[in-house]
Amino acid sequence: MEPAAAFPVSNISATGIACRRGDRLLFAGLSLRVESGGALHLTGPNGTGKSSLMRILAGLLRPYAGEVERNGAMALLDERPALDAHLPLGKALGFWARCDGVAPARLEEVAGACAVDELLDVPVRYLSTGQRKRAALARTIAAGAPIWLLDEPLNGLDTSSVAMVEDLAMRHCEQGGICIVASHQPIALPGAARLDVADYTA
Numbered sequence: 001m002e003p004a005a006a007f008p009v010s011n012i013s014a015t016g017i018a019c020r021r022g023d024r025l026l027f028a029g030l031s032l033r034v035e036s037g038g039a040l041h042l043t044g045p046n047g048t049g050k051s052s053l054m055r056i057l058a059g060l061l062r063p064y065a066g067e068v069e070r071n072g073a074m075a076l077l078d079e080r081p082a083l084d085a086h087l088p089l090g091k092a093l094g095f096w097a098r099c100d101g102v103a104p105a106r107l108e109e110v111a112g113a114c115a116v117d118e119l120l121d122v123p124v125r126y127l128s129t130g131q132r133k134r135a136a137l138a139r140t141i142a143a144g145a146p147i148w149l150l151d152e153p154l155n156g157l158d159t160s161s162v163a164m165v166e167d168l169a170m171r172h173c174e175q176g177g178i179c180i181v182a183s184h185q186p187i188a189l190p191g192a193a194r195l196d197v198a199d200y201t202a
């Protein structure tokens with residue numbers, strides 16, 4: 001994929017974050033900051049609150065305490081692909097591309113980079129687990145946001161697709177983007193900081 005234009009300087013920071021779900025305080029006192037070109041790997045056992053933290057960073061979940069500040073647009077990949085299951089993949093991606101003002105040529109390029117360019121005529125509901133994950137990644141990347149929040153991006157991917165995601169994330173950071181990945185799987189992200197959410201369990 002041709003590099004996108006270098007991203008404007010961006011950053012995301014969270015200060016003193018506490019997260020409560022139901023009547024449980026999951027974690028407290030968690031702070032982080034990632035600048036342009038930086039990567040962060042959020043780890044922790046199942047149920048520690050990685051996805052909850054990602055939703056807090058994305059502005060989709062209000063923290064119980066603390067603040068998130070962000071300069072720059074953000075795109076979230078999580079377990080919901082946000083692609084219309086009844087549409088062929090190309091049309092489902094096209095919907096978001098129009099919303100985000102993405103040129104058709106750029107969408108094609110991103111589809112190629114995510115290895116879904118051969119699947120554009122296939123209804124989203126027929127895609128395999130790994131194909132759906134790559135399609136959701138294409139939707140996320142095509143948005144053109146400097147800040148990527150990738151929640152378990154490797155789930156369901158084969159070895160070559162894992163390498164593909166690692167390469168895309170590395171190149172995004174080289175272009176001045178930010179990549180925050182929540183995953184209990186190892187992921188090769190050169191220079192990435194690591195934060196174990198379990199260290200902040202309340």
Ligand SMILES: Nc1ncnc2c1ncn2[C@@H]1O[C@H](COP(=O)(O)OP(=O)(O)OP(=O)(O)O)[C@@H](O)[C@H]1O
Binds near residue numbers: 046047049050051053
């Ligand atoms: N809407 C909700 N209401 C109440 N509890 C919730 C809600 N959503 C999640 N939880 C609980 O919050 C805890 C943390 O969930 P979360 O998905 O953030 O963890 P995680 O670290 O991402 O886990 P995994 O590694 O399994 O994906 C879990 O115990 C979960 O059951």
